[in-house]
Amino acid sequence: MSMISRADAYQRRHRWAGLPLAVIYKFFDDQGSYLAAQITYYGVVSLFPLLLLLATILGYGLHDSQHFQRQVLDSALAQFPVVGDQVASHIHSFHGSVPGLVIGVLGCLYGGLGIVQATQNALNKIWGVPRNARHNPLRARLRSLLLLAAGGGSVIVTTVLTALGATADDYDASVGVSVRATATALAVALNVTLFMVAFKVLTARIVTFRQIRAGAIAAAVIWQALQVTGALLLGQKLKGATATYGLFAIVLGLLAWVYLGSVTVVICAEFNAVRAGGMWPRSLLAPFTDNTDLTPGDQRAYISYAETERHKSFESIDVSFGGPSPPDPAEPGS
Numbered sequence: 001m002s003m004i005s006r007a008d009a010y011q012r013r014h015r016w017a018g019l020p021l022a023v024i025y026k027f028f029d030d031q032g033s034y035l036a037a038q039i040t041y042y043g044v045v046s047l048f049p050l051l052l053l054l055a056t057i058l059g060y061g062l063h064d065s066q067h068f069q070r071q072v073l074d075s076a077l078a079q080f081p082v083v084g085d086q087v088a089s090h091i092h093s094f095h096g097s098v099p100g101l102v103i104g105v106l107g108c109l110y111g112g113l114g115i116v117q118a119t120q121n122a123l124n125k126i127w128g129v130p131r132n133a134r135h136n137p138l139r140a141r142l143r144s145l146l147l148l149a150a151g152g153g154s155v156i157v158t159t160v161l162t163a164l165g166a167t168a169d170d171y172d173a174s175v176g177v178s179v180r181a182t183a184t185a186l187a188v189a190l191n192v193t194l195f196m197v198a199f200k201v202l203t204a205r206i207v208t209f210r211q212i213r214a215g216a217i218a219a220a221v222i223w224q225a226l227q228v229t230g231a232l233l234l235g236q237k238l239k240g241a242t243a244t245y246g247l248f249a250i251v252l253g254l255l256a257w258v259y260l261g262s263v264t265v266v267i268c269a270e271f272n273a274v275r276a277g278g279m280w281p282r283s284l285l286a287p288f289t290d291n292t293d294l295t296p297g298d299q300r301a302y303i304s305y306a307e308t309e310r311h312k313s314f315e316s317i318d319v320s321f322g323g324p325s326p327p328d329p330a331e332p333g334s
Contacts, residue, residue, distance in 0.1 A: 008284035012295065022280030023271050025287055026126075026301060032270065035122040036262035042118055043258040046111020053104030056097055116144035116151075119265065120202040126269045127203050128277070128304035131311045134204045147201055151194055184224065191220035199269060207276070215272035222264045230257050277304065291324050 011017040027033075117140065124134050135143065195216035200207055230253075274280055279301040285292040294302075303319045310317050 004284065011284060012281040018281035019271075019275065021284070022274050022282045022297060022301075023267065025282050026274055026279060027267055027270050028287065029301065029305065030125055030270070032122075032266045033263070035118075035125065036259060036266045038118040039115060039122065039262040039265065040255070040259045042111050042114030043262065044255060046108055046115060047254060047258075049104045049107020049111060052100055053108060056100040056104055112148045113141065113144050116148050116202070117141065119198065120144060120204075122266055123199065123203045123269055124205075125308060126266070126273045127205055127207065128273070128308045129204045130307055131309065132313050132315070143201060147198060151198065184228075187227070188220055188224050191223050192217055195219045195223075195265075195268075199272065207272075211276040212272045214275070215268035218271070219264055219268035222268075223261060226257060226261055226264070277301075279304070293324060294321060 011021055120135075120140060120143070134140070196209060196212060199212040199216055200209065277300055278297060280297045281295055282297050282301070283292050283295050286294060286298050299321055302321075306317050306319045
């Protein structure tokens with residue numbers, strides 16, 4: 001028996017090896033990197049209107065308020081590249097803008113709605129929901145708006161809790177270890193609830209909490225780790241950096257951070273779908289050659305891919321599997 005055959009037989013017998021491999025295979029079969037990139041696009045699009053909105057609100061607070069201006073200049077905000085220079089140079093002339101407020105709100109709404117819509121599309125593809133069984137455009141956007149309203153507040157709360165736990169010591173705040181641990185635990189609990197609701201509400205098929213629980217917990221823990229990393233990066237590495245370096249670091253850092261979060265959501269959803277659909281173990285060579293025997297997990301996965309593309313309820317899709325392709329005959333004289 002060859003080394004590949006032994007490795008294939010081993011991963012089929014052991015869940016700890018076969019299940020992660022099946023998740024990775026389905027991630028690439030579903031073009032998970034492109035699904036994550038779509039979520040990332042809307043995530044980045046929503047960040048800049050959010051910054052505009054925050055700057056506008058800050059302008060309303062700074063206008064004609066010397067006490068607030070002094071607090072901002074003494075805070076960590078003034079030490080960040082690009083943003084800090086602008087705040088310090090124009091602190092006395094900051095004022096709110098109605099157009100900036102309107103554009104910021106509309107931009108955040110567009111980007112946030114796009115994030116939820118892209119996530120909804122990814123979950124339906126991951127769970128093999130046929131196109132004709134998915135929610136119509138109006139109903140899908142209504143669900144997205146409701147989840148956006150509920151999830152937006154949760155994301156803000158968890159971000160504040162994470163920043164409190166990760167960077168409090170850097171700003172001479174007397175926050176004990178127990179308080180930071182409590183803030184982190186609350187943030188993880190809120191994230192678990194948010195991911196469970198999102199995985200259930202945004203999938204246009206009936207999924208139970210038991211089917212999505214493991215992936216939601218994993219996504220919440222990884223998302224919390226990403227938030228902590230981001231808070232530490234902003235609080236320690238970027239504070240006081242030069243404007244040129246800081247500009248690239250902020251933009252590229254935000255892009256990488258959002259993409260990692262998107263990949264996390266997609267992979268955790270893939271884990272739920274693979275485990276619930278029995279799409280494992282997979283044949284080790286299935287993605288690379290037709291000359292291999294498909295496992296039942298392979299067949300369930302490929303049937304799901306075909307049924308996902310059904311556009312009409314009266315459209316019939318029948319999937320059958322023959323034997324593996326025979327090897328090419330050797331050329332004469334070889």
